Amino acid sequence: MRLNEYRIMWVMVFFDLPVETKKDRKNYAEFRKSMLKDGFTMFQFSAYMRHCPSRENADVHVKRVLKNLPPKGHVGILTITDKQFGMMQIFYGREEKEKPPVPQQLELF
Helix, strand or coil: CCCCCCCCEEEEEEEECCCCCHHHHHHHHHHHHHHHHCCCEEEECCEEEEEECCHHHHHHHHHHHHHCCCCCCEEEEEEEEHHHHHCCCEEECCEEECCCCCCCCCCCC
16 A cells, blocks of 8 residues: 555654652653654653554554553553644744654655
8 A cells, every 4th residue: 555644644642740759750761761762753841753654553653652651640642644743733932833854755666
């Protein structure tokens, strides 16, 4: 199946984790590092996103996030199509900001 804006997915992870104790801060750091290692980039302080070429690939990354969930806190995972992501408006103050660039896809056929 050809890649298109309805098949390409974005996985967004939103979280609010406690950082009151040393153990909480360690859990927070480990969770954040696991997402960075898996290719997520920071969108906001507690919102990370990852570009995926298909639903199946997105499911793999969602499972990795679930595997690394910290013992406490709130975590939300949202998977949207590239078309839906493209309709998002992003602002920095009152100035509209460009969306993050879409990673280049290598197509061999």
